Amino acid sequence: MSTGIQELTVETLSHELTGWDYDHDNDPNAPPNIEAELEKLQPDHGHNDYSQLVAIPISEEEIEAASKIDYVKWKQERAEKPHKDGSFEYAEHSYLGDSLTLAWDDGQSYVAKNKPFKLQNGLEVTYGQINGLAGDFYGTVNPISDVKDLHEQQQRFLRAWYWLAQDTTRNPAEAQKIINTLSTEVEMVQAALDKHQDPSTVYPKIPDVNVQLQLYTIARPAECPSYLELAKINWDHFGADARTAYNACHSYALQVAADGDLQLAYAMNAFGDHFLQDSFAAGHMRTPRRKLHGSVGAADLCAKFMHDEDNAIGLSVKSPIGRSWHTYGDKRLLDKEDISNKNEAWNAVRASADEIYSAWTTKKVPACPNYAAWEYAPILTEVSSIVAPLFRPDGQRRKDIKKRCQAKYTNNYWYWSTAAEIKLSGLWDYPIKPTSDCKI
Ligand SMILES: [Zn+2]
DSSP: OOTHHHHHHHHHTTSOOOGGGSOGGGOTTSOTTHHHHHHHHSOOSOOSSOOOEEEOOOSHHHHHHTTSTTHHHHHHHHHHSOOTTSOOOOOOEEEGGGGOEEEOTTSOEEEGGGOOEEOTTSOEEOHHHHHHHBTTTBOOSSOGGGOOOHHHHHHHHHHHHHHHHTOOSSTTHHHHHHHHHHHHHHHHHHHHHHTTOOGGGTGGGSOOOHHHHHHHHTTOOTTSOOHHHHHHTOGGGSHHHHHHHHHHHHHHHHHHHHTTOHHHHHHHHHHHHHHHHHTTSGGGTSOOTTTSOOSSSHHHHHHHHHHHHHHHHOEEEEOTTSOEEEEOOGGGTTSGGGHHHHHHHHHHHHHHHHHHHHHHHHOOOOOTTOOGGGGTSOOGGGOBOSSOOSBOTTSOEESOTTOTTOOOEESOOOHHHHHHHHHHHOTTSSSOOOOTTOOO
């Protein structure tokens, strides 16, 4: 397990015991074969994060539109207008980052999707593909946000980057296989979009690729955990920790740009943008992921249930530039009702890449953490919802897990029993909806 945990235990014991300070490893109610039993409680729909898709700019007119703050909305409206012959525009879709227009070191601008980077180990991947592989598939046993010093955080980022971009014992073959497997999902989402269906309707039908992805990554050396092991220590993707992780990657990439290597800087920045994009998923905003972690996995499963609930029902958010919207989660980024969130996420990713380009041209880097991307991201202290959070930052749990809008809390709970009750309730089966106590 990660080394960051010890320090945190000392910190939490300095105040009164809360639900998450209990000795959950010795939960008297948990079954003896807890790991196998936990397997049965896992939600059965798909994997965590993926499908940050968006239509890509194609025409001159579109490239101009892509520099405006409401580009994604503009694109959506245009895609919905039938042509004179009655057919709909064929919208090409890819990862969010692939819709960027990147100013290149040859003086030209390219749509990211059409300009893959060739990494040191020979792996050829686009900006958007790096967004998808970062963190979820390439990381180390040492989460970036576990250390406080920026230089140390950057060193941790560089080790994660090594496994994606420099290691030749597993790559480029492994990453290529992962991308191919994930493309099934992209194709099914694309097919839904072409039929004007919300992509979230296809998620329950997508074959479970987790088994396949785990097979590709299970034999990795100890420093670089498998796909499922990475998910157990993924607090770099949540809340304030995601900001720390992005800032570490982005600050390093800015320096690489200022030192003259624009392409490497973009590629490294694409890694960091994963954490930026996760910051737009409702389930990543208020889930106390770092706290909801333990050696057997019951706490982590509770974090997943909270993540899924917030993702599905959504949160109301506002950004420092003064925009307000309702955001849903990972699997809804392309749904029509989530267009505002996609628009703001796109603005943030564009600001992130633009900052890299200006560091390359001016040889100056902005001070950490005053980065342009955060101007578009939800302010974490100002998220709100009709749903009472399943877990609060003070360690208390929603008293009645079956009453989503009842803001009554308790310290009297065990993770194992919570997870079992959640699964049994059926209220976390897809699609997850507000319960009858919610006034909507
Ligand atoms: Zn993530």
